[in-house]
Amino acid sequence: MKNYLDDTKSIPERVEDALSRMTVEEKVGMIHAQSKFSSAGVPRLGIPEIWTSDGPHGVRPEVLWDEWSQAGWTNDSCFAFPALTCLAASWDKNLSLLYGISLGEEARYRNKNVLLGPGVNIYRTPLNGRNFEYMGEDPYLSSKMVVPYIKGVQSNGVAACVKHFALNNQEVDRDKVNVNVDDRTLYEIYLPAFKAAVMEGGTWAIMGSYNLYKNEQCCHNQYLLNDILRKEWGFEGVVISDWGGAHNTLQSITNGLDMEFGTWAPGMAWGKTNNYDNYYLAKPYLAMIKSGEAGTKELDEKVRRILRLEFLTAMAKNKPFGAMVSEDHIAAGHKIATDGIVLLQNKYNVLPIDLSKAKKIAVIGENAVKMMTVGGGSSSLKAKYEISPLDGLKKRAGTQTEIVYARGYVGDASSTADGYSTGQDLKETRSADELLTEAVNLAKGADYVIFVGGLNKSEHQDSEGADRLGLELPYNQDKLISELAKVNKNLVVVNISGNAVAMPWVNEVPAIIQGWFLGSEAGNAIAAVLAGDVNPSGKLPFTFPVKLNDNGAHALGEYPGSNGQVTYNEGIFVGYRWTDKQKIKPLFSFGHGLSYTTFEYGKVTADKKEMNDADKITFTVTIKNTGTREGSEIVQLYISDLKSSLPRPVKELKGFEKVNLKAGEEKVVSITVDKAALSFFDADKHNWVAEAGDFEALIGASSADVRSKVGFKLK
Numbered sequence: 001m002k003n004y005l006d007d008t009k010s011i012p013e014r015v016e017d018a019l020s021r022m023t024v025e026e027k028v029g030m031i032h033a034q035s036k037f038s039s040a041g042v043p044r045l046g047i048p049e050i051w052t053s054d055g056p057h058g059v060r061p062e063v064l065w066d067e068w069s070q071a072g073w074t075n076d077s078c079f080a081f082p083a084l085t086c087l088a089a090s091w092d093k094n095l096s097l098l099y100g101i102s103l104g105e106e107a108r109y110r111n112k113n114v115l116l117g118p119g120v121n122i123y124r125t126p127l128n129g130r131n132f133e134y135m136g137e138d139p140y141l142s143s144k145m146v147v148p149y150i151k152g153v154q155s156n157g158v159a160a161c162v163k164h165f166a167l168n169n170q171e172v173d174r175d176k177v178n179v180n181v182d183d184r185t186l187y188e189i190y191l192p193a194f195k196a197a198v199m200e201g202g203t204w205a206i207m208g209s210y211n212l213y214k215n216e217q218c219c220h221n222q223y224l225l226n227d228i229l230r231k232e233w234g235f236e237g238v239v240i241s242d243w244g245g246a247h248n249t250l251q252s253i254t255n256g257l258d259m260e261f262g263t264w265a266p267g268m269a270w271g272k273t274n275n276y277d278n279y280y281l282a283k284p285y286l287a288m289i290k291s292g293e294a295g296t297k298e299l300d301e302k303v304r305r306i307l308r309l310e311f312l313t314a315m316a317k318n319k320p321f322g323a324m325v326s327e328d329h330i331a332a333g334h335k336i337a338t339d340g341i342v343l344l345q346n347k348y349n350v351l352p353i354d355l356s357k358a359k360k361i362a363v364i365g366e367n368a369v370k371m372m373t374v375g376g377g378s379s380s381l382k383a384k385y386e387i388s389p390l391d392g393l394k395k396r397a398g399t400q401t402e403i404v405y406a407r408g409y410v411g412d413a414s415s416t417a418d419g420y421s422t423g424q425d426l427k428e429t430r431s432a433d434e435l436l437t438e439a440v441n442l443a444k445g446a447d448y449v450i451f452v453g454g455l456n457k458s459e460h461q462d463s464e465g466a467d468r469l470g471l472e473l474p475y476n477q478d479k480l481i482s483e484l485a486k487v488n489k490n491l492v493v494v495n496i497s498g499n500a501v502a503m504p505w506v507n508e509v510p511a512i513i514q515g516w517f518l519g520s521e522a523g524n525a526i527a528a529v530l531a532g533d534v535n536p537s538g539k540l541p542f543t544f545p546v547k548l549n550d551n552g553a554h555a556l557g558e559y560p561g562s563n564g565q566v567t568y569n570e571g572i573f574v575g576y577r578w579t580d581k582q583k584i585k586p587l588f589s590f591g592h593g594l595s596y597t598t599f600e601y602g603k604v605t606a607d608k609k610e611m612n613d614a615d616k617i618t619f620t621v622t623i624k625n626t627g628t629r630e631g632s633e634i635v636q637l638y639i640s641d642l643k644s645s646l647p648r649p650v651k652e653l654k655g656f657e658k659v660n661l662k663a664g665e666e667k668v669v670s671i672t673v674d675k676a677a678l679s680f681f682d683a684d685k686h687n688w689v690a691e692a693g694d695f696e697a698l699i700g701a702s703s704a705d706v707r708s709k710v711g712f713k714l715k
């Protein structure tokens, strides 16, 4: 009886039965890639191959067996979901579940067993090229938002593969930089989202990162993979290397790597094609076993985890069938986009635009037309469609308002990635001055000007493989924005980016929207918010510093490091933790986001004055919509430890609730925490510690906008 095929048997039973039938060659065949995105099964036993695919916000188009270039399939155009900074900015756990379910359905329909996402690396510097793929600067927000996404993806019988574990917070020298960080910072800032992914999200896979920690590659790292991931967190899933992230056979055997993926040659070297048998965990490992230099204990452990993954995914009989670009996915993508958009500034209520009154709107900027789903590295997509901001506005305005357009500047005129082209022809022959003059003249005669600029997915912008070169907007956009502000007071700037940018013109521009990379529904979502069909409710998942040195990593000078070393001197003081400590006023703070209505907060109360270790404590506050239209507000709870034996941040996010209120409606919001919310990580004790003493709970509309606070004691 082939028990491994009997899904009435328990997974451990099926694993042991399958393992006992496999030869050592078949076992070694399972632990490394056979093609760009797949690993071998066991044909003789009817155990399927494992097929993986990028990425965090859409299923990547098929590539050739052993090439990054497109395979040219005609059935692999996906729905492009908003990038994860947008999801994080929604602060909506239900939306995160919807996101995971929807994206998991797309991956399932494409018969993928592992989705290579989500990414939850913490936003240490605004220059990191891949911040757009992640969930911001705060470990608590990232932890809460990653869990539902994983559950959603995996409800389809597709494994999430949380990445990049760990400390991959820059692209500069990403595959050779050794990150030096103290234990407390590691545990308080850089691990929590991964820990939540494993212990609450139950992720079935995790991806090791390219960089080193304690001078060991993170893809085969005793500390991260064996000591923390498996021993401390009890992870039973599979560790997959980043592509080319394994560099050593012996360490790959003993330091926790289960599946070695890569490209062209083992490690990051570029060798001949179809070199998979020469991967570190392929022939070299088999040779060590045959020679007696290595046993098969670790091999069996790796294969047990992979067989578990098989039974959860490829061999799970009753999994759903998925769907691609369904109405549900379109609606989900649209909702995530509109609810992640952040209204940063809205002086004299320029927004929303009443399209029944606006006769002429001038739309300026390359990002009003440039497709953003292509490019940016491994998260690049072949979207079934992508509505540009200009098209979205034209569609929404209909015939009642004239929409005119000028490019204003030239940014990235290319439109291809991995051989796939958006089909846009963005070539430009006019000079920068001609473009600026045309835009300013167009703006003069319009009722409103909507500037759509920001970054894009090209190198040194929001893209994998390289970091940005500065905080400033590229392509001389600042000058253009200032010139537009001089000729039209109804100027709205829509910043399309996955990163903070400097805004020297912030006091010249009445309205500013953070637009994110919004995917297929981008233009429709932006138009819905600008026209007021949707009341924006997003809040920033990371700080916008005024200048680069207002960020801890840059102020203390360890970015991007040198000679293969980078030291996180700022320690736990990342993001608002740094600006609070240094009393720096950010341009826009973590948790900031406005609405077209107004909210009034009552006085927060606690259900007890004193709590002991085993207690929970509940904070309650009323919130009222004092404006004229329905809206949602994200009530944030920060905890402040008034006296501690170690330096602590002024406050830390430990709770949030998104509430929807009709005009005039009032609700009571309660947030309950336990001593974990009061604790810091004591590296000497190697444990979390909550010290008795005085604390404060602060209720805020952002990290810089505390509306009320209440003191309490931990006995």
Ligand code: GLC
Binding pocket: 054, 116, 163, 242, 243, 378
């Ligand atoms: C890339 C990325 C990783 C991606 C993988 C496969 O280098 O670092 O996020 O999933 O390789 O494309």
